[in-house]
Amino acid sequence: MSSYDHHLSRRAFGSAVGVTAAAAAAGLGAAGPARAAQEAGPGEREFRAARGRPGRRPNILFILGDDLGWADLSSYGSPHIKTPNLDRLARQGVRFTDAYAGSATCSPTRFSLYTGRYPGRTKGGLAEPIADRSAGLEPTHPTLASLLRDSGYATALIGKWHCGYLPDYSPTRSGWDEFFGNFGGALEYYSKLGLGGEYDLYEGDAAYKDLRYYTRILTERASAYVSRDHGGRPWLLNMNYTTPHWPWIADGDTEESAEVERRIKAGDARALWHQDGGSVEKYRQMVEDLDRSVGEVLKALKRSGQENDTLVFFASDNGGERFSYNWPLSGNKASLQEGGIRVPTLVRWPARVDGGQVSHVPVVTPDWTATLLELAGARPHPAYPLDGVSLAGYLLRGEEPPAHDLFWRVRGERALRRGDWKYYRGKGGRDQLFHLAGDLREQADKAALEPALLGRLRAAWEKTDAGLLPYPG
Incomplete structure:
Protein backbone atom coordinates (compact mmCIF):
# COMPACT_ATOMS: atom_id res chain seq x y z
CA MET A 1 0.00 0.00 0.00
CA SER A 2 1.27 3.46 -0.86
CA SER A 3 2.15 5.78 1.99
CA TYR A 4 -0.56 8.05 0.65
CA ASP A 5 -3.18 5.45 1.57
CA HIS A 6 -2.23 5.18 5.23
CA HIS A 7 -4.11 6.91 8.03
CA LEU A 8 -1.77 8.69 10.40
CA SER A 9 -1.68 7.02 13.78
CA ARG A 10 -3.00 9.00 16.73
CA ARG A 11 0.51 9.05 18.17
CA ALA A 12 2.05 10.45 14.98
CA PHE A 13 -0.74 12.94 14.43
CA GLY A 14 -0.63 14.05 18.05
CA SER A 15 3.10 14.63 17.82
CA ALA A 16 2.71 16.77 14.72
CA VAL A 17 -0.06 18.84 16.24
CA GLY A 18 1.83 19.13 19.52
CA VAL A 19 4.76 20.72 17.72
CA THR A 20 2.46 23.21 16.04
CA ALA A 21 0.73 24.08 19.29
CA ALA A 22 4.04 24.50 21.06
CA ALA A 23 5.29 26.82 18.33
CA ALA A 24 2.16 28.93 18.63
CA ALA A 25 2.53 29.11 22.39
CA ALA A 26 6.11 30.28 21.95
CA GLY A 27 4.94 33.06 19.65
CA LEU A 28 6.46 31.53 16.50
CA GLY A 29 3.28 31.89 14.49
CA ALA A 30 -0.27 33.16 14.79
CA ALA A 31 -3.04 30.79 13.73
CA GLY A 32 -6.42 32.09 12.62
CA PRO A 33 -9.53 31.12 14.62
CA ALA A 34 -10.54 28.14 12.49
CA ARG A 35 -6.93 26.95 12.23
CA ALA A 36 -6.67 27.08 16.01
CA ALA A 37 -9.84 25.03 16.28
CA GLN A 38 -8.13 22.24 14.34
CA GLU A 39 -5.59 21.90 17.11
CA ALA A 40 -5.95 21.21 20.80
CA GLY A 41 -7.27 24.41 22.33
CA ASP A 405 -12.91 5.34 3.23
CA LEU A 406 -15.47 8.08 3.74
CA PHE A 407 -17.84 8.12 0.77
CA TRP A 408 -20.33 10.69 -0.51
CA ARG A 409 -22.54 10.95 -3.56
CA VAL A 410 -25.01 13.66 -4.51
CA ARG A 411 -26.45 14.54 -7.89
CA GLY A 412 -23.63 15.96 -10.00
CA GLU A 413 -20.90 15.55 -7.36
CA ARG A 414 -18.81 12.79 -5.84
CA ALA A 415 -16.23 12.63 -3.06
CA LEU A 416 -14.14 10.11 -1.16
CA ARG A 417 -11.74 10.69 1.71
CA ARG A 418 -8.94 8.25 2.55
CA GLY A 419 -6.67 9.41 5.34
CA ASP A 420 -5.72 13.00 4.58
CA TRP A 421 -6.47 12.67 0.86
CA LYS A 422 -9.76 13.62 -0.75
CA TYR A 423 -10.97 12.77 -4.22
CA TYR A 424 -13.59 15.21 -5.48
CA ARG A 425 -15.54 15.73 -8.71
CA GLY A 426 -17.85 18.71 -8.81
CA LYS A 427 -20.56 19.64 -11.27
CA GLY A 428 -17.90 20.69 -13.78
CA GLY A 429 -16.97 17.01 -14.21
CA ARG A 430 -13.25 17.37 -13.47
CA ASP A 431 -11.54 14.93 -11.11
CA GLN A 432 -9.57 16.70 -8.38
CA LEU A 433 -7.33 15.54 -5.56
CA PHE A 434 -6.64 17.47 -2.36
CA HIS A 435 -4.36 16.84 0.61
CA LEU A 436 -6.52 18.16 3.42
CA ALA A 437 -3.83 18.19 6.08
CA GLY A 438 -2.10 21.04 4.27
CA ASP A 439 -4.94 22.41 2.18
CA LEU A 440 -8.16 22.52 4.16
CA ARG A 441 -9.58 25.03 1.69
CA GLU A 442 -9.24 22.61 -1.27
CA GLN A 443 -7.40 24.99 -3.54
CA ALA A 444 -4.22 23.05 -4.44
CA ASP A 445 -5.30 20.33 -6.87
CA LYS A 446 -2.75 17.48 -6.78
CA ALA A 447 -4.42 15.37 -9.47
CA ALA A 448 -1.64 15.87 -12.03
CA LEU A 449 1.09 15.21 -9.45
CA GLU A 450 -0.47 12.01 -8.05
CA PRO A 451 -2.26 10.30 -10.97
CA ALA A 452 -1.91 6.78 -9.51
CA LEU A 453 -3.41 7.82 -6.19
CA LEU A 454 -6.19 9.66 -7.97
CA GLY A 455 -6.94 6.51 -9.96
CA ARG A 456 -7.15 4.36 -6.83
CA LEU A 457 -9.48 6.73 -5.05
CA ARG A 458 -11.68 7.13 -8.12
CA ALA A 459 -11.88 3.34 -8.50
CA ALA A 460 -12.80 2.99 -4.83
CA TRP A 461 -15.57 5.56 -5.21
CA GLU A 462 -16.92 3.86 -8.33
CA LYS A 463 -16.89 0.43 -6.67
CA THR A 464 -19.06 1.71 -3.82
CA ASP A 465 -21.30 3.66 -6.17
CA ALA A 466 -21.96 0.54 -8.23
CA GLY A 467 -23.68 -1.03 -5.22
CA LEU A 468 -26.08 1.87 -4.67
CA LEU A 469 -29.45 2.62 -6.21
CA PRO A 470 -29.32 4.82 -9.32
CA TYR A 471 -30.92 8.24 -9.22
CA PRO A 472 -34.33 8.28 -10.92
CA GLY A 473 -34.63 10.01 -14.24
Whole structure:
Protein backbone atom coordinates (compact mmCIF):
# COMPACT_ATOMS: atom_id res chain seq x y z
CA MET A 1 0.00 0.00 0.00
CA SER A 2 1.27 3.46 -0.86
CA SER A 3 2.15 5.78 1.99
CA TYR A 4 -0.56 8.05 0.65
CA ASP A 5 -3.18 5.45 1.57
CA HIS A 6 -2.23 5.18 5.23
CA HIS A 7 -4.11 6.91 8.03
CA LEU A 8 -1.77 8.69 10.40
CA SER A 9 -1.68 7.02 13.78
CA ARG A 10 -3.00 9.00 16.73
CA ARG A 11 0.51 9.05 18.17
CA ALA A 12 2.05 10.45 14.98
CA PHE A 13 -0.74 12.94 14.43
CA GLY A 14 -0.63 14.05 18.05
CA SER A 15 3.10 14.63 17.82
CA ALA A 16 2.71 16.77 14.72
CA VAL A 17 -0.06 18.84 16.24
CA GLY A 18 1.83 19.13 19.52
CA VAL A 19 4.76 20.72 17.72
CA THR A 20 2.46 23.21 16.04
CA ALA A 21 0.73 24.08 19.29
CA ALA A 22 4.04 24.50 21.06
CA ALA A 23 5.29 26.82 18.33
CA ALA A 24 2.16 28.93 18.63
CA ALA A 25 2.53 29.11 22.39
CA ALA A 26 6.11 30.28 21.95
CA GLY A 27 4.94 33.06 19.65
CA LEU A 28 6.46 31.53 16.50
CA GLY A 29 3.28 31.89 14.49
CA ALA A 30 -0.27 33.16 14.79
CA ALA A 31 -3.04 30.79 13.73
CA GLY A 32 -6.42 32.09 12.62
CA PRO A 33 -9.53 31.12 14.62
CA ALA A 34 -10.54 28.14 12.49
CA ARG A 35 -6.93 26.95 12.23
CA ALA A 36 -6.67 27.08 16.01
CA ALA A 37 -9.84 25.03 16.28
CA GLN A 38 -8.13 22.24 14.34
CA GLU A 39 -5.59 21.90 17.11
CA ALA A 40 -5.95 21.21 20.80
CA GLY A 41 -7.27 24.41 22.33
CA PRO A 42 -6.92 25.69 25.91
CA GLY A 43 -7.61 22.89 28.34
CA GLU A 44 -7.74 20.26 25.59
CA ARG A 45 -5.34 17.44 24.83
CA GLU A 46 -4.99 15.01 21.97
CA PHE A 47 -7.30 12.03 22.23
CA ARG A 48 -6.05 9.10 24.28
CA ALA A 49 -7.50 5.94 25.77
CA ALA A 50 -10.68 6.25 27.83
CA ARG A 51 -10.87 5.46 31.50
CA GLY A 52 -11.92 1.90 30.79
CA ARG A 53 -14.38 1.64 33.67
CA PRO A 54 -17.19 -0.88 33.24
CA GLY A 55 -20.67 0.51 33.49
CA ARG A 56 -24.30 0.24 32.49
CA ARG A 57 -25.49 0.77 28.96
CA PRO A 58 -25.67 4.51 28.37
CA ASN A 59 -28.68 6.66 27.82
CA ILE A 60 -28.18 8.38 24.45
CA LEU A 61 -29.03 12.03 23.86
CA PHE A 62 -28.32 12.68 20.17
CA ILE A 63 -28.72 16.39 19.35
CA LEU A 64 -28.70 17.71 15.78
CA GLY A 65 -28.55 21.35 14.77
CA ASP A 66 -29.92 22.19 11.34
CA ASP A 67 -27.62 23.75 8.69
CA LEU A 68 -25.05 24.71 11.33
CA GLY A 69 -21.67 25.49 9.78
CA TRP A 70 -18.43 23.81 10.86
CA ALA A 71 -16.96 26.98 12.39
CA ASP A 72 -20.19 28.45 13.80
CA LEU A 73 -19.28 27.51 17.39
CA SER A 74 -16.76 29.39 19.52
CA SER A 75 -14.83 26.16 20.08
CA TYR A 76 -14.49 25.73 16.30
CA GLY A 77 -13.26 29.25 15.64
CA SER A 78 -16.25 31.56 15.23
CA PRO A 79 -15.05 35.11 15.89
CA HIS A 80 -18.47 36.58 16.64
CA ILE A 81 -20.88 33.81 17.78
CA LYS A 82 -20.69 32.90 21.46
CA THR A 83 -21.66 29.34 22.39
CA PRO A 84 -20.71 28.82 26.06
CA ASN A 85 -22.91 25.77 26.63
CA LEU A 86 -21.64 23.85 23.62
CA ASP A 87 -18.09 24.96 24.41
CA ARG A 88 -18.56 23.53 27.90
CA LEU A 89 -19.83 20.28 26.36
CA ALA A 90 -16.67 20.20 24.22
CA ARG A 91 -14.47 20.69 27.30
CA GLN A 92 -16.28 17.91 29.13
CA GLY A 93 -15.90 15.42 26.28
CA VAL A 94 -14.23 14.94 22.91
CA ARG A 95 -14.27 17.53 20.14
CA PHE A 96 -13.87 16.05 16.65
CA THR A 97 -12.19 18.27 14.07
CA ASP A 98 -12.61 15.97 11.05
CA ALA A 99 -16.20 14.80 11.45
CA TYR A 100 -18.61 14.75 8.51
CA ALA A 101 -22.31 14.54 7.77
CA GLY A 102 -23.55 11.57 5.77
CA SER A 103 -24.64 13.91 2.99
CA ALA A 104 -24.76 17.57 2.04
CA THR A 105 -28.46 18.14 2.76
CA CYS A 106 -30.98 17.40 5.49
CA SER A 107 -32.91 14.21 4.79
CA PRO A 108 -30.13 12.07 3.25
CA THR A 109 -27.98 12.64 6.33
CA ARG A 110 -30.89 11.65 8.56
CA PHE A 111 -31.32 8.48 6.51
CA SER A 112 -27.63 7.69 7.01
CA LEU A 113 -27.92 8.23 10.77
CA TYR A 114 -31.12 6.26 11.26
CA THR A 115 -30.07 3.32 9.04
CA GLY A 116 -26.27 3.40 9.46
CA ARG A 117 -26.03 3.09 5.68
CA TYR A 118 -25.34 5.32 2.70
CA PRO A 119 -28.43 7.30 1.68
CA GLY A 120 -28.25 5.68 -1.76
CA ARG A 121 -29.11 2.29 -0.28
CA THR A 122 -32.77 3.30 -0.02
CA LYS A 123 -35.21 4.97 -2.38
CA GLY A 124 -36.07 7.67 0.13
CA GLY A 125 -32.41 8.51 0.59
CA LEU A 126 -32.11 9.46 -3.10
CA ALA A 127 -34.17 12.61 -2.55
CA GLU A 128 -31.80 15.48 -1.77
CA PRO A 129 -33.76 16.44 0.26
CA ILE A 130 -37.30 15.02 0.49
CA ALA A 131 -39.70 17.67 -0.74
CA ASP A 132 -42.98 15.80 -1.28
CA ARG A 133 -44.92 12.72 -0.20
CA SER A 134 -43.52 10.35 -2.82
CA ALA A 135 -40.74 8.87 -0.69
CA GLY A 136 -39.65 8.25 2.88
CA LEU A 137 -37.93 5.88 5.24
CA GLU A 138 -39.70 2.55 4.81
CA PRO A 139 -41.09 1.28 8.12
CA THR A 140 -39.74 -2.21 7.30
CA HIS A 141 -36.13 -0.96 7.31
CA PRO A 142 -34.38 -1.44 10.68
CA THR A 143 -33.25 1.79 12.30
CA LEU A 144 -31.08 2.90 15.18
CA ALA A 145 -34.29 3.36 17.17
CA SER A 146 -35.89 0.02 16.30
CA LEU A 147 -32.70 -1.91 17.03
CA LEU A 148 -32.22 -0.14 20.36
CA ARG A 149 -35.88 -0.56 21.25
CA ASP A 150 -35.61 -4.29 20.57
CA SER A 151 -32.64 -4.43 22.95
CA GLY A 152 -34.59 -2.78 25.77
CA TYR A 153 -34.30 0.97 25.18
CA ALA A 154 -37.09 3.53 25.45
CA THR A 155 -36.96 5.65 22.28
CA ALA A 156 -38.19 9.12 21.32
CA LEU A 157 -37.67 11.65 18.55
CA ILE A 158 -38.33 15.32 19.25
CA GLY A 159 -38.09 17.91 16.47
CA LYS A 160 -37.44 17.60 12.77
CA TRP A 161 -38.12 14.22 11.16
CA HIS A 162 -37.75 14.97 7.41
CA CYS A 163 -37.79 11.30 6.41
CA GLY A 164 -41.26 11.18 4.87
CA TYR A 165 -44.82 12.29 5.50
CA LEU A 166 -48.01 10.78 6.86
CA PRO A 167 -49.80 8.51 6.27
CA ASP A 168 -47.00 6.21 5.09
CA TYR A 169 -43.96 7.44 7.01
CA SER A 170 -43.47 8.47 10.61
CA PRO A 171 -40.96 8.03 13.47
CA THR A 172 -43.55 5.93 15.31
CA ARG A 173 -43.54 3.52 12.35
CA SER A 174 -39.74 3.30 12.36
CA GLY A 175 -38.82 2.41 15.92
CA TRP A 176 -39.45 5.49 18.03
CA ASP A 177 -41.95 4.97 20.83
CA GLU A 178 -42.73 8.68 20.92
CA PHE A 179 -42.62 11.54 18.44
CA PHE A 180 -43.18 15.25 18.89
CA GLY A 181 -42.16 17.58 16.10
CA ASN A 182 -42.44 18.41 12.40
CA PHE A 183 -42.43 16.08 9.42
CA GLY A 184 -41.11 18.45 6.74
CA GLY A 185 -37.79 20.06 5.95
CA ALA A 186 -38.63 23.52 7.28
CA LEU A 187 -41.38 25.41 9.07
CA GLU A 188 -42.11 28.94 10.16
CA TYR A 189 -41.06 29.15 13.80
CA TYR A 190 -44.32 30.60 15.20
CA SER A 191 -47.19 29.60 12.90
CA LYS A 192 -45.70 26.10 12.25
CA LEU A 193 -46.60 26.39 8.56
CA GLY A 194 -44.46 24.16 6.36
CA LEU A 195 -43.14 24.33 2.81
CA GLY A 196 -46.52 23.44 1.33
CA GLY A 197 -48.44 25.84 3.55
CA GLU A 198 -49.63 23.00 5.79
CA TYR A 199 -49.61 23.09 9.58
CA ASP A 200 -46.67 20.91 10.66
CA LEU A 201 -46.46 20.30 14.39
CA TYR A 202 -47.46 16.84 15.59
CA GLU A 203 -47.56 14.69 18.67
CA GLY A 204 -47.41 11.16 17.39
CA ASP A 205 -49.48 11.22 14.22
CA ALA A 206 -51.93 13.89 15.40
CA ALA A 207 -51.60 17.63 14.89
CA TYR A 208 -50.69 19.53 18.04
CA LYS A 209 -51.52 23.22 18.46
CA ASP A 210 -48.83 25.44 19.97
CA LEU A 211 -47.98 28.81 18.39
CA ARG A 212 -45.06 29.72 20.61
CA TYR A 213 -41.51 29.91 19.26
CA TYR A 214 -40.61 26.42 18.05
CA THR A 215 -37.16 26.12 19.63
CA ARG A 216 -38.68 26.92 23.04
CA ILE A 217 -41.30 24.21 22.64
CA LEU A 218 -38.77 21.56 21.60
CA THR A 219 -36.47 22.47 24.48
CA GLU A 220 -39.30 22.09 26.99
CA ARG A 221 -40.23 18.71 25.56
CA ALA A 222 -36.66 17.44 25.53
CA SER A 223 -36.04 18.67 29.08
CA ALA A 224 -39.15 16.84 30.24
CA TYR A 225 -38.12 13.64 28.48
CA VAL A 226 -34.62 13.47 29.98
CA SER A 227 -36.09 14.21 33.43
CA ARG A 228 -38.67 11.43 33.25
CA ASP A 229 -38.58 8.06 35.01
CA HIS A 230 -38.23 5.47 32.23
CA GLY A 231 -38.79 2.50 34.52
CA GLY A 232 -35.14 1.63 34.80
CA ARG A 233 -34.67 1.29 31.05
CA PRO A 234 -31.93 3.15 29.20
CA TRP A 235 -33.27 5.59 26.63
CA LEU A 236 -32.51 7.09 23.22
CA LEU A 237 -33.63 10.64 22.49
CA ASN A 238 -33.05 12.04 19.01
CA MET A 239 -33.33 15.79 19.67
CA ASN A 240 -33.53 17.41 16.21
CA TYR A 241 -33.65 21.20 16.31
CA THR A 242 -34.59 23.22 13.22
CA THR A 243 -32.31 26.04 14.40
CA PRO A 244 -30.58 27.79 12.63
CA HIS A 245 -32.34 26.71 9.39
CA TRP A 246 -34.25 29.39 7.49
CA PRO A 247 -36.57 31.28 7.76
CA TRP A 248 -34.36 33.73 9.63
CA ILE A 249 -36.63 34.30 12.62
CA ALA A 250 -35.26 34.56 16.14
CA ASP A 251 -37.22 34.27 19.35
CA GLY A 252 -39.27 37.46 19.64
CA ASP A 253 -39.35 38.32 15.91
CA THR A 254 -43.14 38.22 15.80
CA GLU A 255 -43.52 40.92 13.12
CA GLU A 256 -41.18 39.14 10.70
CA SER A 257 -42.92 35.88 11.52
CA ALA A 258 -46.32 37.38 10.69
CA GLU A 259 -45.02 38.66 7.33
CA VAL A 260 -43.62 35.26 6.35
CA GLU A 261 -46.87 33.63 7.46
CA ARG A 262 -48.88 36.09 5.37
CA ARG A 263 -46.81 35.29 2.28
CA ILE A 264 -47.18 31.53 2.82
CA LYS A 265 -50.96 31.84 3.09
CA ALA A 266 -51.00 34.02 -0.03
CA GLY A 267 -49.45 31.14 -1.99
CA ASP A 268 -45.82 32.28 -2.13
CA ALA A 269 -44.09 28.92 -2.52
CA ARG A 270 -40.69 30.47 -1.74
CA ALA A 271 -41.71 32.40 1.37
CA LEU A 272 -40.05 30.00 3.82
CA TRP A 273 -36.75 30.26 1.93
CA HIS A 274 -36.74 33.86 3.19
CA GLN A 275 -34.24 34.94 0.55
CA ASP A 276 -35.00 38.60 1.19
CA GLY A 277 -34.47 38.25 4.94
CA GLY A 278 -31.84 37.41 7.49
CA SER A 279 -28.40 38.77 8.22
CA VAL A 280 -25.17 37.76 9.91
CA GLU A 281 -26.50 39.36 13.09
CA LYS A 282 -29.83 37.49 12.90
CA TYR A 283 -27.97 34.25 12.29
CA ARG A 284 -25.81 34.93 15.35
CA GLN A 285 -28.95 35.33 17.46
CA MET A 286 -30.34 32.02 16.21
CA VAL A 287 -27.15 30.05 16.85
CA GLU A 288 -26.75 31.56 20.30
CA ASP A 289 -30.38 30.63 21.02
CA LEU A 290 -29.61 27.06 19.94
CA ASP A 291 -26.70 27.09 22.39
CA ARG A 292 -28.92 28.33 25.23
CA SER A 293 -31.52 25.69 24.40
CA VAL A 294 -29.00 22.85 24.45
CA GLY A 295 -27.77 24.23 27.76
CA GLU A 296 -31.29 24.02 29.22
CA VAL A 297 -31.65 20.38 28.18
CA LEU A 298 -28.23 19.53 29.63
CA LYS A 299 -29.17 21.24 32.92
CA ALA A 300 -32.35 19.16 33.08
CA LEU A 301 -30.30 16.04 32.45
CA LYS A 302 -27.93 16.95 35.28
CA ARG A 303 -30.80 17.66 37.69
CA SER A 304 -32.23 14.22 36.87
CA GLY A 305 -29.10 12.52 38.19
CA GLN A 306 -28.47 10.78 34.84
CA GLU A 307 -25.68 12.96 33.49
CA ASN A 308 -22.89 10.53 34.33
CA ASP A 309 -24.51 7.62 32.49
CA THR A 310 -25.73 9.54 29.44
CA LEU A 311 -23.78 9.75 26.21
CA VAL A 312 -24.46 13.18 24.72
CA PHE A 313 -23.75 13.70 21.04
CA PHE A 314 -23.99 17.03 19.23
CA ALA A 315 -23.54 17.68 15.50
CA SER A 316 -25.11 19.34 12.47
CA ASP A 317 -26.98 17.55 9.68
CA ASN A 318 -24.85 19.17 6.97
CA GLY A 319 -22.64 22.17 6.35
CA GLY A 320 -23.60 25.78 6.81
CA GLU A 321 -25.98 27.95 4.78
CA ARG A 322 -25.71 31.51 3.47
CA PHE A 323 -24.89 33.26 6.78
CA SER A 324 -22.66 30.56 8.30
CA TYR A 325 -19.04 31.14 9.25
CA ASN A 326 -17.23 28.35 7.41
CA TRP A 327 -13.71 29.74 7.07
CA PRO A 328 -11.38 28.31 5.90
CA LEU A 329 -13.57 25.71 4.20
CA SER A 330 -14.83 26.08 0.62
CA GLY A 331 -18.44 25.44 -0.32
CA ASN A 332 -21.52 25.16 1.86
CA LYS A 333 -24.74 23.16 2.18
CA ALA A 334 -25.54 20.99 -0.89
CA SER A 335 -21.87 20.79 -1.94
CA LEU A 336 -19.42 17.95 -1.35
CA GLN A 337 -16.66 20.44 -0.76
CA GLU A 338 -15.60 20.52 2.88
CA GLY A 339 -17.95 23.38 3.75
CA GLY A 340 -20.95 21.31 2.71
CA ILE A 341 -20.21 18.17 4.70
CA ARG A 342 -17.69 18.84 7.50
CA VAL A 343 -19.63 19.54 10.70
CA PRO A 344 -18.93 20.38 14.37
CA THR A 345 -19.17 17.19 16.42
CA LEU A 346 -19.00 16.76 20.20
CA VAL A 347 -19.24 13.59 22.28
CA ARG A 348 -19.52 13.42 26.09
CA TRP A 349 -19.94 10.40 28.36
CA PRO A 350 -18.66 11.21 31.86
CA ALA A 351 -18.79 7.62 33.12
CA ARG A 352 -16.47 6.29 30.43
CA VAL A 353 -14.68 9.02 28.47
CA ASP A 354 -12.33 11.66 29.85
CA GLY A 355 -13.12 15.28 29.02
CA GLY A 356 -10.96 17.97 27.50
CA GLN A 357 -9.93 15.92 24.47
CA VAL A 358 -9.70 16.62 20.74
CA SER A 359 -9.69 13.98 17.99
CA HIS A 360 -8.59 14.37 14.38
CA VAL A 361 -9.91 10.98 13.24
CA PRO A 362 -12.03 11.30 10.07
CA VAL A 363 -15.54 10.03 10.89
CA VAL A 364 -18.90 10.21 9.12
CA THR A 365 -22.51 9.91 10.27
CA PRO A 366 -23.00 6.13 9.69
CA ASP A 367 -19.98 5.51 11.95
CA TRP A 368 -21.93 6.95 14.86
CA THR A 369 -24.83 4.58 14.19
CA ALA A 370 -22.47 1.60 14.34
CA THR A 371 -20.83 3.02 17.47
CA LEU A 372 -24.09 3.58 19.34
CA LEU A 373 -25.39 0.13 18.48
CA GLU A 374 -22.25 -1.46 19.91
CA LEU A 375 -22.31 0.68 23.05
CA ALA A 376 -25.97 -0.22 23.58
CA GLY A 377 -25.37 -3.93 23.06
CA ALA A 378 -27.58 -4.05 19.96
CA ARG A 379 -26.79 -5.93 16.78
CA PRO A 380 -27.37 -4.69 13.21
CA HIS A 381 -29.89 -6.62 11.14
CA PRO A 382 -27.96 -9.13 8.99
CA ALA A 383 -30.04 -8.32 5.91
CA TYR A 384 -29.14 -4.63 6.16
CA PRO A 385 -25.35 -4.44 6.71
CA LEU A 386 -24.01 -1.16 8.02
CA ASP A 387 -21.76 1.11 5.96
CA GLY A 388 -20.35 2.77 9.07
CA VAL A 389 -17.69 1.37 11.39
CA SER A 390 -17.87 1.41 15.17
CA LEU A 391 -15.60 3.76 17.10
CA ALA A 392 -16.39 2.08 20.43
CA GLY A 393 -12.97 0.46 20.64
CA TYR A 394 -11.29 3.76 19.87
CA LEU A 395 -13.34 5.72 22.40
CA LEU A 396 -13.36 3.19 25.23
CA ARG A 397 -10.36 0.91 24.82
CA GLY A 398 -7.75 3.09 23.16
CA GLU A 399 -7.71 0.98 20.00
CA GLU A 400 -6.61 2.38 16.67
CA PRO A 401 -9.68 3.73 14.84
CA PRO A 402 -10.81 1.46 12.00
CA ALA A 403 -9.29 2.63 8.73
CA HIS A 404 -11.97 3.07 6.09
CA ASP A 405 -12.91 5.34 3.23
CA LEU A 406 -15.47 8.08 3.74
CA PHE A 407 -17.84 8.12 0.77
CA TRP A 408 -20.33 10.69 -0.51
CA ARG A 409 -22.54 10.95 -3.56
CA VAL A 410 -25.01 13.66 -4.51
CA ARG A 411 -26.45 14.54 -7.89
CA GLY A 412 -23.63 15.96 -10.00
CA GLU A 413 -20.90 15.55 -7.36
CA ARG A 414 -18.81 12.79 -5.84
CA ALA A 415 -16.23 12.63 -3.06
CA LEU A 416 -14.14 10.11 -1.16
CA ARG A 417 -11.74 10.69 1.71
CA ARG A 418 -8.94 8.25 2.55
CA GLY A 419 -6.67 9.41 5.34
CA ASP A 420 -5.72 13.00 4.58
CA TRP A 421 -6.47 12.67 0.86
CA LYS A 422 -9.76 13.62 -0.75
CA TYR A 423 -10.97 12.77 -4.22
CA TYR A 424 -13.59 15.21 -5.48
CA ARG A 425 -15.54 15.73 -8.71
CA GLY A 426 -17.85 18.71 -8.81
CA LYS A 427 -20.56 19.64 -11.27
CA GLY A 428 -17.90 20.69 -13.78
CA GLY A 429 -16.97 17.01 -14.21
CA ARG A 430 -13.25 17.37 -13.47
CA ASP A 431 -11.54 14.93 -11.11
CA GLN A 432 -9.57 16.70 -8.38
CA LEU A 433 -7.33 15.54 -5.56
CA PHE A 434 -6.64 17.47 -2.36
CA HIS A 435 -4.36 16.84 0.61
CA LEU A 436 -6.52 18.16 3.42
CA ALA A 437 -3.83 18.19 6.08
CA GLY A 438 -2.10 21.04 4.27
CA ASP A 439 -4.94 22.41 2.18
CA LEU A 440 -8.16 22.52 4.16
CA ARG A 441 -9.58 25.03 1.69
CA GLU A 442 -9.24 22.61 -1.27
CA GLN A 443 -7.40 24.99 -3.54
CA ALA A 444 -4.22 23.05 -4.44
CA ASP A 445 -5.30 20.33 -6.87
CA LYS A 446 -2.75 17.48 -6.78
CA ALA A 447 -4.42 15.37 -9.47
CA ALA A 448 -1.64 15.87 -12.03
CA LEU A 449 1.09 15.21 -9.45
CA GLU A 450 -0.47 12.01 -8.05
CA PRO A 451 -2.26 10.30 -10.97
CA ALA A 452 -1.91 6.78 -9.51
CA LEU A 453 -3.41 7.82 -6.19
CA LEU A 454 -6.19 9.66 -7.97
CA GLY A 455 -6.94 6.51 -9.96
CA ARG A 456 -7.15 4.36 -6.83
CA LEU A 457 -9.48 6.73 -5.05
CA ARG A 458 -11.68 7.13 -8.12
CA ALA A 459 -11.88 3.34 -8.50
CA ALA A 460 -12.80 2.99 -4.83
CA TRP A 461 -15.57 5.56 -5.21
CA GLU A 462 -16.92 3.86 -8.33
CA LYS A 463 -16.89 0.43 -6.67
CA THR A 464 -19.06 1.71 -3.82
CA ASP A 465 -21.30 3.66 -6.17
CA ALA A 466 -21.96 0.54 -8.23
CA GLY A 467 -23.68 -1.03 -5.22
CA LEU A 468 -26.08 1.87 -4.67
CA LEU A 469 -29.45 2.62 -6.21
CA PRO A 470 -29.32 4.82 -9.32
CA TYR A 471 -30.92 8.24 -9.22
CA PRO A 472 -34.33 8.28 -10.92
CA GLY A 473 -34.63 10.01 -14.24
